[in-house]
Amino acid sequence: MSYIVTATTGHLGRLIVDSLLARGTAPTSIVATARNAQKLSALAELGVKTAVLDYTQPETVAAVVQSGDVLVLVSGSELGHRFQQHSAVITAAQAAGVSRIVYTSAPRATTSDLLLAPEHKATEEFLIASGVPFTILRNGWYTENYAGEIDKARQSGEIVASVGHGTVSSASRADYADAAAAALLDDSLTGQTLELSGDHAWDFDELAATIGTLIGRDVTFRNLTPDAHTEMLTGFGLDAGLVGFVVGLDGNIRDGLLGEANGDLARLIGRPTTPLAVGLAAGL
Structure with missing residues (x-):
């Protein structure tokens, strides 16, 4: 079983890998992925596995995810295209036998008037309907x-x-990255949606x-x-x-x-934000 982290050449994804390593996770059980293989070289130097995973190419998901893996789906940055990308990743990961998906969403995504909420709402609903075990982290x-x-x-x-x-x-991004790492490693969070701030x-x-x-x-x-x-x-x-x-x-x-400041993020990461x-x- 591997912990697969998407978008690791971005700020949040890279910090999630760092947090997993800091928590004692074996580097060989971490798969750091991104669209650009060349940009993954710095992560490979940490001893983690690396692989290309492109949200717009579901076949790259199928090539990386194996049965029983846990995947953190860091939400994409291309506004207006994110639901299409996220749903493609979820579908491909489901077919590959992923054991759980941790998704980074937005505050009160299913009920909020936040401009960024609709694509996250659609992704959350798709993820839940897929039947794949999930943990949703609604990052502030x-x-x-x-x-x-x-x-x-x-x-x-x-x-x-x-x-x-x-x-x-x-x-900070490091706070949210620690939350994602904690959620990846804790199966007891399966089925939970957490409001983080x-x-x-x-x-x-x-x-x-x-x-x-x-x-x-x-x-x-x-x-x-x-x-x-x-x-x-x-x-x-x-x-x-x-x-x-x-x-x-x-x-x-x-x-x-x-x-909203409810303290859930601090409780999840075990320290003040x-x-x-x-x-x-x-x-x-």
């Missing part, structure tokens, strides 16, 4: 999503968004103050109306689709869809 926001605000704040002294008083209970829900005033401390200057949060935010981003030359997406996500935060300042410092 990554602190690293805001690393790009550091350079902006250096230049302008501001964090600009249209989130109002909304909060975000973010955690950071221990603390911060607002954008706190984000600005935290970044200010990290870079050594005063940083303030300037809240815009959605219309003003749209106008500003359009003025920067962003296309209408991207502008709508960014403003829409800020609206989701404003509506409280990313601010990474504080905001520590997670952001990695972006320096």
Whole structure:
């Protein structure tokens, strides 16, 4: 039996492999996969097995997965194509006799108005209907999503968004990777859907103050109306689709869809989640 990790040349997938190794998992029982074989060489140096697995090519799944393996399906990054890709992987893994699939989803995926939820909702429903034993990890926001605000704040002294008083209970990618590794190794989590988030829900005033401390200057949060935010981003030359997406996500935060802090992530990984300042410092 092997632990198969997808998308290991991405940030989260690579950290899942690192976490499995840190937990004492034998390198030879780990299969690190990605679309690009050349990019897997660094992982091979860790002693783990490597293989090509492309979400758009189900035959690559069949070539890797063997009966009894446990697979972590790291959700794809191609918006609008993810359900098609995820369902293809699930179907191929099922045919190969996978014993369980751990899927990284989104907060309250089946009921939330979060812009990113529909593809995750469809994937969750497909996975459950497939009959394959599963564990669903509904990952909240990554602190690293805001690393790009550091350079902006250096230049302008501001964090600009249209989130109002909304909060975000973010955690680091390493926290979520530890959760995926823990779920891979724990069969008792079969059939469970876990809502994962950071221990603390911060607002954008706190984000600005935290970044200010990290870079050594005063940083303030300037809240815009959605219309003003749209106008500003359009003025920067962003296309209408991207502008709508960014403003829409800020609206989701404003509506409280990313601010739940229930402690499940900390309980799963056996430690507190990474504080905001520590997670952001990695972006320096």
